[in-house]
Amino acid sequence: MNLRTVLLAGAAITGLSQAAAAQETLHFINCGSDDAAEAAVQAEHVAAWQAENPGFEVNMEYVPWGQCQEKAITLASAGAPAAMAYLGSRALPQLAEAGLIRPVDLSEEEAASYEPSVLSTVQFDGNTWGVPRAFSTRGLFYNKDLFAEAGLDMPDGPQTWDDMMTASKAITEKTGARGLGIAAASFDNTMHQFLSWFYANGGEVIDADGNVVFDSPEAVETFQFYADMVPYVQDGPIAYERGKLEPLFADGQIAMMQQSFGFRARTGDVNYGVTWIPTGPSGEGHSTLLISDSLAVFEGSGVEDAAMSLAKFLTATERQAEFDDIGGWTPVRDTETTRALPEKDPNWTYFLGSVADGGPEPQVVDYTAMQDVMNEAIQGVLLDEMTPEEAAAEVQDELEDLID
Known part of the structure; x- marks a missing residue:
């Protein structure tokens, strides 16, 4: 029995059946x-769901990232929500707080198919608010030729922050390049990049009880790492977001930068290597920032059950694995396809092996305000306007206010 039949059979009055038919x-x-x-793979999967549920027609609308989330939120706030949206998981707390989306009920089997760290990217206030759809982790890309020119003996790339400092200093002093590219413009990837270093140093922003625990030795050390790297990064880091760093790496102007797996296609002719995000003095193991996009089901569309059915259908293990593989995303689940990836490209090891110990984008209702607080502190340290201790304390105070 398909979903349409179930909905009609469960209607208590004729009016409900007529409403369902109209929706x-x-x-x-x-x-x-x-x-x-x-997108083409998703279209095939949507068509397969429609074949099983012929009473529904899926109208897929693609909207550029700059306007997409705003449109989905505006429609929902106006009482005319889309049934479902694919958006950044960072938007989920705001939508959940406003009562605009429906929590996702995952079975034990479904929940167990994800790493807990992956699920943490879509969880807020004790509930799961989206189904993970696209997922990325970070690694360190480094220019092997610049390392050789600087006389560095690091065949596997830098593994610690001390290695980073040694390599960056040698490259800056002995080649025509700078050691490291740091994003510090007022963009989300400035905070993202910082959080990867912070998590690689054992840091935590918000603990399991919802308390802000940012102001810590780990945070001070991470800000100090930024301050110490200033002589060896590109000139004027405040003017650079991640996208502007990519051409510098491809042109051999910077020797190292953080990026996701898909950056491999944009490195130009660089003889590059990839490794873990190097570990800080307080870090253990391998960590990274975990960023996810997810499918959110909106309340008030009249087809919530159908939308949830579609979300679960699209993210079923093998279909999701195909979507990940085509899109070049870090897989959200452990499957045979996932386990085979390092055989296809050994660099996958660094993007998969850090998932279990990775940390999420902090889940707060006002994401933009949190991003601004973090970015201002990062910029303050890089411009020598704040000490690392002052920056850590400032972020702590502002995040506590946001949580309250």
């Missing part, structure tokens, strides 16, 4: 472009 269109907002490789 056959399922509006699905997608952040991104329909030209992306994974």
Whole structure:
């Protein structure tokens, strides 16, 4: 029995059946472009769901990232929500707090198919608010030729912050390049990059009880790492977001930068290597920032059950694995496809092996305000306007206010 039949059979009055029949269109907002490789795969999977649920027609609308989340939120706030949206998981706390989205009920089997760290990217206030759809981790890309020119003996790349400092100093002094590219513009990837270093140093922003625990030796050490690297990063780091660093790496102007697995296609002719995010003095193991996009089901569309069915269908293990593989995403689940990736490209080892110990984007309702607080502290340290201790304390105070 398909979903449409179940809904009609469960209707208590004729009016409900008529309403269900009139609500056959399922509006699905997608952040991104329909030209992306994974879009074609998703279209095939949506068509398969429609074949099993012929009473519904899925209207997929692609909206550029800059306007997508705003459109989904605006429609929902106006009482005309899309049935479902693919968006950044950072938006989930705001939507949940406003009562605009439906919590996701995962079975024990479904929940166990994800690393807890992956689920943490879509959880807030004791509930799961989205189904993980796209996922990325970070590694360190480094220019092997610049390392050789600087006389560095690091065949596997830098593994610690001390290695980073040694390599950055040698490259800056002995080649025409700078050691490290740091994003410090007022963009989300400035905070993202910092959090990868912070998590690699054993840091935590918000603990399991919801308390802000940012102001810590780990935070001070991470800010100090930024301050110490200033002589060896690109000139004027405040002007750079991650996208502007990529051409510098491809042109051999910086020797190292953080990026996700997909950056491999944008490195130009650089003879590059990849390794873990190097471990800080207080860190253990291998960690990274975990960023996810997810499928969120909106309340008030009239087709919530159908939308949840579609979300679960699209993210079923093998279909999700195909979506990840085509899109070049870090897989959200452990599957045969996932386990085979390092055989296809050994660099996958660094992006998969750090998932278990990785940390999420902190889940707060006002994400933009948190991002601004973090970025201002990072910029303050790089411009020598704040000490690492002052920056850590400032972020702590501001985040406590946001949580309250």
